[in-house]
Amino acid sequence: MANIKSVSKKTKAQAMGMHTEVLTGRTQQKFFNPDEAENFYYFGTHDVDFNKRTDLDVKDMTAAEANKEIDNLMGQGYGTIVIKNPQGKHSLGVGILNKLNLIFEGSLGYFGMGSCDGPIVRINGRVGWSCAENLMAGKVVIEKNAGSCFGAAIRGGDLICKGSVGARTGIDMKGGTIIIGGDAGAFTGFMMQRGRIIILGDVGINLGDSMYDGTIFVGGEIGSYGSDAVDAELTKSDQDWLKRKLKVAEIGENFDVSKMKKIVAGKKLWNYDNLEPTEKKGAI
């Protein structure tokens, strides 16, 4: 999104575990250029006024109808929308690609807030499986518990659950931060590639299984480590970041972060290169 100011602090990012890979040969990695901000807006999105607020009762709507109505309200400039009676419906709030204050007065079912980029969301209830899947940017706060595959494949943004979450939290995540106030289930951080997960409570078996990169911080007990997940030293820089992040997340503000465990990829499973297929052929 356009709010990113600078990409020049590579050294600090590497110290924080955000970029730990050593790339050789050709890379397709691209960094954001603030001069190209206009390219980071999506077609069909809306300029909204956060002070313009409205309620939407979705009790008798299907998910598709509710999502269409949210889009319609954003088109009218509403920047704060309160959703009443979501009643565990699936796929609510998906595909929002602009800034928006969205408040759900109740619980969501599966795939809530999927494929979003930018909204600030508060869910005063619980969420089902795969909440905020593929989140690109923004903030999603869940006041109660969450189901499995929480934050699957997110690329950015902050995803916060004040309660406990199910299995495979942060599976395949490629960026962003997931913060859990309670416990997390098995296979948390499974095949994660980048980003950070913070769990204040206990976590189940196979933590960080086959993770490529990224960092997991755990405050409680760990059921077992997954393949290639290893302990790392919790640095002062880590602790400062954790304190700041927990405060912003309105969660565990007084938590003693110095006792947290830090888990990263052992990188013993790395078995790929970054050559294009045609280049591989040439090498052969």
Place this chain on the structure above:
Amino acid sequence: MCGIAGLIHRGKSSKVGHELQGMLQALKHRGEDSTGYALYGDTDGKNFIMRFKVGENVGEGSTSVAEDVSVYDERKKIVDSYLNEMGAKIIKEERVLPYSLRYEIEYYKKDLLEFSQKIESIPGVEILSMGKSLEVIKDLGNAKMVCDRYNLDKLIGTHAIGHARMATESGVDIKSAHPFWGYPFSDVSVVHNGQLTNYWNNRRALENKGMRFMSECDSELIAVYLAEKMRDGASLEEGMKESLTGLDGVFTYFVATKDSLGMAKDTMAAKPLVLYESDDLVAMGSEEIAIRSILPQEIDTYDPFDGEVKVWQI
């Protein structure tokens, strides 16, 4: 995919047929090839209720072969004569559909194995359930269709489990539909969402030990597996805990007895389950919308963790 739902009232009875219908209908997008109910009704506990079928539903979507109704009549006659031979007295008889019957039976022997083997020796006859409280009703179609067909809406009881099935590895027929009776144990039933990968190995071993399978549906293995454990003296909860390692694959299942309801989730936690617990009601389902069909107000729910087993009493 399949969807499962269950509820148990603690300290009171309710219209469990109606409630479970609402929960299963909310899950119909997970499969509506068939729907099944295991209802634990309020009875005086004196007589057995036997639900059995003498044929299959051969309606649209069925994989069964059509038979003449006279064949059903013939099978029913043999069932009646066998019951008479075994000293079982039919107190009340209800032929709900041409192929589906409900008998209230006075029968004093405790071992139902010999009884069941005798009845099921008749080709085409299967006991869906046998118990003093349990009634298993299952048929093709979604929850509302089955509920209406069998008039389950008014059934009063304490607890119930049910299943909305999307047929995958076995046929679209009643014999493959859930719930499965925990043969030959009175009042035990099971529903399952998932896939068991060591079905054949377990089936061969259990058949060698004298256990019976009626379908080729992998979920039936759970009922038989637990029944065998209980036959060997294990409690229901012990059997369920053993199943976490004895059964391979991905699964969430519910098992109910006359006075309890339990859930188990595999160690991969690959199949969904949402739970709501209060002092007087426990409700659970594959998705929260199932629970919301009976509790529309805002409630606190959670997902059980991997490898979790829980049992509640009425």
